[in-house]
Amino acid sequence: MTTDTITTAAPATTPTAAPVAAPAAPSVHRRALLTWLAVYPTITTAFLLLGPHLGNLPVPLRTLVMTAFVVPVVVYALMPLLLKAETRLARRAGGRS
Template sequence: MSTPARVPSVHRRALITWIAVYPTITVVLGLLGPAIAPLPLVLRTLILTAIVVPVAAYVLIPLLMKANAALTRR
């Protein structure tokens, strides 16, 4: 029977979140930046977060947490 993985420290979770969010924001801004540039800031932010938050929360952070757990078990 395997032991459950320990929850990473708040500092490591913050780093994992940043590693997921920063490149995602960079890619989305690189792809959509010129197209959404004329829009008001609030609308640009809404569009950006509507894409970045689900990608980070449902795809990237879980993958990075699994990778962290695998590295921690070593």
């Protein structure tokens, strides 16, 4: 009777790249400034565009309509752009030092 020997090769190891660190989040002061830079012009624009049409509505209803317009514009359009710009500026400033 013959016995066959089964050999298994060790799994090949592949070098792994070092994990890339995510950029640090902006400080609370920078986030506040970025939020203000998004909110102020958006609210001003909303007042200019919608104000004349909403003038006869009660204040809570006017506020509801304004926030229904302002919040999505700020959250989905302006803040991502401002955060991206802030990240680029932070990288550029970090490269000079």
